Amino acid sequence: MQLTTKEVQAKLAEITNESDPFLEKCRTDSRKGVQQLVEKWLKKYKQEKMNEQQFYNMLSYERKARKRGFQLIAGIDEVGRGPLAGPVVAAAVILKEDCYIPGLTDSKKLSAAMRDKFYELIKENALDIGIGIITPEVIDKVNIYEATKLAMKSAIKDLTLQPDYLLLDAMKLDVPIDQDSIIKGDAKSVTISASSVIAKVTRDRMMMDLDKKIPQYGFGQHMGYGTQYHLSAMKTHGITEHHRKSFAPVRELLDI
Structure with missing residues (x-):
């Protein structure tokens, strides 16, 4: 008795191997609906394999560090x-050695929905997570580059576990911990990618909370x-304590 298209779909959902006999049988099915299901399965399978390969490739820096004897590797x-407007936020993430988060990459390459999904997966796969938040007031005092380093150091201090090795995205920190600075590290190292997602989601949620308090600035969108909306809002409603007064577009409005 021939399976219905819906039954074929349900059975295909259980298959994890490209050489599965049922998949081979579906390939010879003349029904257009079944062929579309096979094509969809193959596309999903190929993407999963690509994500898997990418994930293991992005563990190369972590593997090198472990070969040198380091155990608690923090991506920052x-x-x-x-x-x-808003703070600069850094995250320090120590992942479990056997973690598996295929598809994880630089937070800028992920949609908001995907970042939220990976945020939860990272929390499940992490030994420890630290967050560093530096306010606009401090940014104005020390400049954004120094504030970024302060945020990273604060994230390390926020960890419960003391890392013995740091993987950083194009930065060096004057801390007594062995470290590696990787250009475009958030797309090359799983641990740095994880920290970029945690930092991005944390900051976005802070800005969305701020949007609820002062919605006229549109912080939840930008x-x-x-x-242009933000610049117009600043002209109309003024500069707030959440704005970085040392940044030219804000400073120019204060000088008017």
């Missing part, structure tokens, strides 16, 4: 250097970046 990254 920040978000929020460019916005005109996260503090200098969009």
Whole structure:
């Protein structure tokens, strides 16, 4: 008795191997609906294999560090250097050695929904997570580059476990911990990618909370970046304590 298209779909959902006999049988099924299901399965399977390969490739820096005897490897990254408002946020993440988070990459390459999904997966696969938050007031005092380093150091201090090795995205920190600075590290190291997602989601949620308090600035949409809407809102409603007064577009409005 021939299976219905719906039954074929349900059975295909259970298959994990490209050489499964049922998949081979479906390939010879003349029904258009079944062929579309096979094509969809193959596309999903190929993407999963690509994600798996990418994930293991992105563990190369972690593997090198472990070969040198390091155990607690923290990835560190920040978000929020460019916005005109809001804090700069850094995250330090120590992942379990046997973690598996295929598809994880630089937070900028992920949609908001995917970042939220990976945020939860990272928490499940992490031994420890630390967060560092530096306010606009401090950013104005020390400049954004120094504030970024302060945020990263704060994230390390926020960890319960003391890392013995750091993987950083194009940064060096003056801390007594062995470290490696990787150009475009958030797309090359799983641990740095994890920290970029944690930092991004944390900061975005802070900006969305701020949006509820002062909705006229639209922080929930632009996260503090200098969009036309944001610039117009600053002209109309003024500069707040959440704005970075040392940044040119904000400073120019204060000078008017």
